Amino acid sequence: MKNTEDQNLEGPAVLKKEMSRRDFLDWVIKGGILATLSGMLFPALAYLWPVMGHGPKVDMEEVAALDEIPVGGFKKVFLGGSALLLIRTAQEIKAFSAICTHLGCVVDWDGPKREIVCPCHAGVFDLEGRVVSGPPPRPLPTYPVKVINGKVFIKL
Amino acid sequence: MIKGWIKSWFADRYDVDQIEEVIKGQVEKPLPENISWFHTLGSMSLFLFVSQVFTGILLLVYYRPTVHDAFESVKFIMTTTYMGWLFRQVHAWGANLMIIVLFLHMLRTYITGSYKKPRELTWVIGAALFFLTLVFGFTGYLLPWNQLAYWATTVGTEIAGAIPWMGNFIKTLLRGGGAVGGETISRFFVVHVIILPWVLFFLIVAHLFLVRYQGIATMDPVSPGKEPKLKEGVPFFPDHVLKEGIVFFILLGVLITLAILKPFDLGEKADPLQTPFAIKPEWYFLPMYQMIKYFPKLVGIFITSLGPLILVILPFLDRGKERNPFKRPISMMLGIAGLLLLVGLGMLGAVAETKKNFFGKTYEFDIYGIPRLIKANAGSSESLQPPQTPPK
Numbered sequence: 001m002k003n004t005e006d007q008n009l010e011g012p013a014v015l016k017k018e019m020s021r022r023d024f025l026d027w028v029i030k031g032g033i034l035a036t037l038s039g040m041l042f043p044a045l046a047y048l049w050p051v052m053g054h055g056p057k058v059d060m061e062e063v064a065a066l067d068e069i070p071v072g073g074f075k076k077v078f079l080g081g082s083a084l085l086l087i088r089t090a091q092e093i094k095a096f097s098a099i100c101t102h103l104g105c106v107v108d109w110d111g112p113k114r115e116i117v118c119p120c121h122a123g124v125f126d127l128e129g130r131v132v133s134g135p136p137p138r139p140l141p142t143y144p145v146k147v148i149n150g151k152v153f154i155k156l
Numbered sequence: 157m158i159k160g161w162i163k164s165w166f167a168d169r170y171d172v173d174q175i176e177e178v179i180k181g182q183v184e185k186p187l188p189e190n191i192s193w194f195h196t197l198g199s200m201s202l203f204l205f206v207s208q209v210f211t212g213i214l215l216l217v218y219y220r221p222t223v224h225d226a227f228e229s230v231k232f233i234m235t236t237t238y239m240g241w242l243f244r245q246v247h248a249w250g251a252n253l254m255i256i257v258l259f260l261h262m263l264r265t266y267i268t269g270s271y272k273k274p275r276e277l278t279w280v281i282g283a284a285l286f287f288l289t290l291v292f293g294f295t296g297y298l299l300p301w302n303q304l305a306y307w308a309t310t311v312g313t314e315i316a317g318a319i320p321w322m323g324n325f326i327k328t329l330l331r332g333g334g335a336v337g338g339e340t341i342s343r344f345f346v347v348h349v350i351i352l353p354w355v356l357f358f359l360i361v362a363h364l365f366l367v368r369y370q371g372i373a374t375m376d377p378v379s380p381g382k383e384p385k386l387k388e389g390v391p392f393f394p395d396h397v398l399k400e401g402i403v404f405f406i407l408l409g410v411l412i413t414l415a416i417l418k419p420f421d422l423g424e425k426a427d428p429l430q431t432p433f434a435i436k437p438e439w440y441f442l443p444m445y446q447m448i449k450y451f452p453k454l455v456g457i458f459i460t461s462l463g464p465l466i467l468v469i470l471p472f473l474d475r476g477k478e479r480n481p482f483k484r485p486i487s488m489m490l491g492i493a494g495l496l497l498l499v500g501l502g503m504l505g506a507v508a509e510t511k512k513n514f515f516g517k518t519y520e521f522d523i524y525g526i527p528r529l530i531k532a533n534a535g536s537s538e539s540l541q542p543p544q545t546p547p548k
Contacts, residue, residue, distance in 0.1 A: 046238040047214055 060146060060153035067150065069093070074109035080156050084143065085109060085116065089127065095143040095154050096129050102136040116140065186389035187396055188374040190268070195372065195396070196403040197261035202360065203404055204254040207411070209353065211247040215240075219299070221345035223338040226301035227425040234422060245415035251293050253411060255440045258286050266470075266491055269479030270373035274383055276471035278366040283468045285359050288352060290440060295348040297438055301341060306426030307435040309344075310336045315445075318453045335428065377477040434509035442505035443498045449508075449523055 063077040069088040076098055077084050083098035083106050096116065098106045105120035115132065116125040123134035130139045146153045166172055187195075218237055220229040233240035262282065265271055271279035298309045313336065317327030332339030371386050390396060437445050444463075448456035466473065478484050504525030511520050511530075519527040 043239040043242070044210075044214060047240060047243065048217060049238070051236050051238075 060144075060155045062151050063154050064152045065150055066093075066147055066152060069152075072111050074111070076106070077154075079154065084154065085140075086145075086152065086154075087116075087127070093145045093147060093152055094127065095145045096125075097141040097143075100136060101131075101138040101140060102134070107140070182368065183393045185368070185371070185392045186386050187372050187392055188386060188389050190375045191372060191390055191396060193399060193403065194260075194264040196400045197257055197264055198367070199400050200257050200403055200407055201254060201261055202364075203407065204250050204257060204411075205356065205360065207250050208247060208254065211243045211250065212349065212353075214243045215247060216349060221299065221341050223301065223341060223426075226299060226341060227422075230300040230422060241419070242412075242415060245419045246411060248420045249411055249414045249418075251296060252440075253407070253414075254289060255293060257407075258289055262286060262467075263491075263495075267481050267488075268373065268375065269481070269484065269487075271471045272373075272474070272476075272479060273378050273471070275366070275370055275373060278363060278370070279471050280468055281359055281363045281366070283464075283470075285356065285363060287464060287468075288356055288359070292348065292352050292356070293438060293440060295344040295352070298336075298341065298344045299348065300422060301426045302423040303426055303430075303432050304423055304435075306336060306428070307431055308437050309340065311435050312437055312441070313340075315448065315457070318457055320454055337428070373479065375479050377479060436505065436509075439502065439506070443501035446501045446505035446508065446525065 061079060063079055063084070064075055064086060066088075069075050069086060071088050071090055073088055075086045077086060085096045085098040085107060087094045087096070087109050096107075100107050100118040100120065100123055102118060102121055102123050105118050107116050107118045107123075107125070110117050114127060116127075116129070117123070118125075118134065118136065121135050123136040124132040125136070125140050126132050128139070129142050131137075144155045146155075163172075215233060218229055218233045218240065220226060230244070233244055235241070265279065265282070294309075294312060298305045313327050313330045316330060317323045319326060328334070330340070330343070331337070332343045370383070374386070436442065444460045447460045450456065451459060474487060476484060476487070481488055507521045507527075508523050508525040509521060511518055512527075513519075518530055520530045521527050
């Protein structure tokens with residue numbers, strides 16, 4: 001090191017960048033170890049990334065029988081790791097995520113008032129899932145529903 | 157520059173010079189001239205332990221220790237998650253290699269006489285580490301909840317049940333009930349992922365501390381008083397570290413190659429109503445398993461537990477002063493006899509209850525590993541019953 005510094009005083013500035021054999025090997029070894037470690041790290045991180053996060057399931061899933069839910073009534077089901085709220089109106093069955101968009105409490109169906117209410121912070125949604133009042137920032141997600149042979153199917 | 161800034165931050169708060177001196181002393185610690193490639197086996201065991209911890213943590217992310225989910229979650233790890241199959245195979249092969257490497261490490265220590273005064277405790281802790289690693293293997297083997305694992309665990313815990321006086325108590329304690337089931341999986345899980353890793357960790361710390369504190373044994377005979385400290389020798393860094401680095405990469409290559417080319421099958425999900433034919437424990441338990449067969453239950457257990465006991469208290473039994481293997485003929489003979497016994501029993505255990513072809517003739521090995529000539533394509537005979545009856 002001392003030698004190169006001395007040379008720098010008189011010689012051209014290019015010498016400053018000259019790499020010794022020792023530095024080169026040092027870089028090769030450190031680089032090799034770093035490459036090995038990062039090569040191990042990437043698959044581990046990719047493995048940790050949620051497998052289910054790649055999009056919704058394609059198939060419709062049976063969640064209830066039509067008889068179970070009276071007109072104006074509701075049923076809560078658990079599908080694919082999240083809670084859903086099924087509401088039967090006079091015409092059809094509607095499916096909402098039962099997770100309040102505010103802080104994640106599970107919402108309820110208030111039959112007489114025809115509203116979806118969150119018990120935690122008094123959030124109220126209408127039958128389209130839109131926010132009527134209260135703190136929720138977004139409407140409730142809805143899901144397509146099909147009724148076939150008296151069975152209720154949902155597509156997540 | 158940032159490096160200087162960090163340095164001064166610490167220097168203002170801690171006695172950096174003193175710490176640096178300790179680290180430098182450890183890094184450049186002189187090792188005796190007889191340090192060899194075989195002296196890297198200890199660090200390779202440590203590397204495998206670290207590898208087991210990391211792959212184990214990754215497996216834990218998706219694994220579920222219940223009768224319902226265990227098998228499916230392992231299947232999920234192997235088929236759905238990114239590279240999950242590789243992590244499981246590296247974990248499984250790592251366990252097997254760890255036992256081999258530990259065994260070779262103990263063998264090296266035995267041959268170079270390093271267990272003798274003043275390093276008796278290092279040996280005792282090391283032997284404990286070896287047996288705890290076997291327990292690690294036994295508990296981990298059950299967790300995928302497949303047929304082989306289920307029945308090997310049933311047989312294994314049944315053997316513990318034959319211990320006199322407290323056998324039944326131990327069996328029930330291990331199983332968490334009358335038969336291997338959901339309670340067993342919880343227990344084995346807790347032992348495998350929480351208790352053993354930490355026990356092993358602290359034992360490794362103690363083992364390593366003693367190794368560093370007392371230094372590597374030379375080949376000189378045991379000195380009468382305190383062993384003199386080694387002043388000169390091969391520096392730990394870079395000489396020995398380079399060897400360790402080379403062996404490390406070879407071992408890593410072997411580990412990953414085996415994981416990819418010789419993967420462990422998951423097999424079928426455990427079925428408590430159907431005992432598969434010829435249940436055997438993992439290969440590292442085969443010598444003990446085979447030994448038990450030749451004696452009445454009680455005597456067999458007594459004799460097989462003598463081996464580990466002798467191994468643990470070896471430094472207190474063998475008080476000879478010599479370390480050089482060529483000057484310890486009796487020790488070497490006993491060592492070779494022990495090795496032959498282990499290998500022989502292991503091979504008998506491996507062929508027992510199988511059919512094999514030699515020179516066009518089919519032989520059937522009974523549970524004692526004794527071959528009987530049978531006709532080709534003959535049906536299974538009476539002697540081919542599994543050694544243990546399935547639990548009620």
